[in-house]
Amino acid sequence: MQVPGGSAMRRWIIGTAGVLAMIAVVAVYWLFYDNRLPTSGSFPIDLAAIRAEAARMPGGGPVRIETETLSHVRVPKIAMVAGSDWSKIDVARMSHRLVFPDRSIVIDTAFDQAASRASNDDSYDPAAWRRLVRAMDEAGAIVITHEHGDHLGGLLASPHLRAILPKALLNPEQFAISPYIKPLRWPPGVRAGYKPFRYHGVRAIAPGVVLIRAPGHTPGSQMIYVRRADGREFLFTGDAASMADNVRLQRIRSRLVTDFFTHENRRAVILQTIALHRLTAEHPQLVLVPGHDGAAIAALQHAGLLVQSFH
Known part of the structure; x- marks a missing residue:
């Protein structure tokens, strides 16, 4: 038996389904594929000025750069690289150590096992965490590329935070209690008396080591330029x-x-990414160290540019 108005109802259902399908296509494109580049603006990366700042402090740069990988999680590439593909890639949480003859500097501190578990990581290395805690204890300085849990979290989870915090060069945005730091928490009372590390543009913190302000991913984001003692140049991009x-x-x-x-x-x-693309085209010997690329870090270790694990 035919329902009165059945043809109109079918047309309405078909039309609505078509509109919903179109909305879904647009939503998927916007969420995963859209990567329109700005038509104006730029991010300045003046390598000559950075090199001059790196040379301002007397002495040689680090003799080697070590990397400790604490955890891994596999995610669709398209989440991390818009408009690419849906294959799974290794997103690693890492810490790096610049080793000088008489000191060391830790770059980024990943996070502890509890935070890794909360982030649903696929694996975690407790031995790497113990080496990181020891490295933070022994470091002359600790610097963070930005105030997200998988970069700042290891510092906050250190059992010796109160003792090592004075040598952590956190800029004001990294030290602030802001939405970017959640779900991390500062232990009660530990922040008292700490003075954030303030600078504008670029600032050398050791021979061959320069901080570069780069807000965008977070307000406190920065990149870190390193000129090794043998002259090889690296740029830690964070996120x-x-x-x-x-x-x-x-x-x-x-x-x-x-x-x-x-x-x-x-x-x-995006402007920072464009600037980095141009920089590496002009200076192909500059080694970029991306914030989470497990495969890229493994390749740098295989090439002898980074040393696997803290020693």
Whole structure:
């Protein structure tokens, strides 16, 4: 038996389904594929000025750079590199150590096993965490690329935080209690008396080591230039470029990540990525160390540019 108005109802259902399908396609494109580049603006990376600042402090740079990988999680590449593909890639949480003849500097501190478990990581290395805790204890300085839990969390989870905090060079935004630091918590009372490390533009903190202000991924984001004692140059990008392909393809993280998880200044990060792409084209010997690219870090270790594990 035919229901009165059945043909009109079918047309309405078909039309509505078509509209919903179109909305779904647009949503998927916007969330995962959209990577429109700004038509104006730039992020300045003046390598000559950075080199001059690196030479301002007398002495040689680090003799080697060590990397400790604490955890891994596999995610679709398209989440980390917008408009790429849906294959799974290794997102690693890492810490680095610059080893001088008479001191060391730790760059980024990943996070402890409890935070890794809360982030649903696929694996965690407790032995690497113990080496990181010891490295932070022994370091002359600790610097963080930005105030997210998988970079700052290891510092806050250190059982010796009160003793090592004075040598952590946190800029004001990294030290602030802001939405970017959640779900991390500062232990009660430990912040009292700490003075953030303030600078503008670029600032040398040791021979061959220069901080570069780069707000965008977070307000306190910075990159770290390192000129090794043998003259080889490195640039630790933090999450201005989480993956090597962010720079190679000039594609940042997907909008799903940037707009709903990290809440970053997407335009600023794209401009930084464009600047890094140009910089590496002009200076191909400059070694980029991306913030989370497990495969890229393994390749740098295989090439002898980074040393696996803290020694």
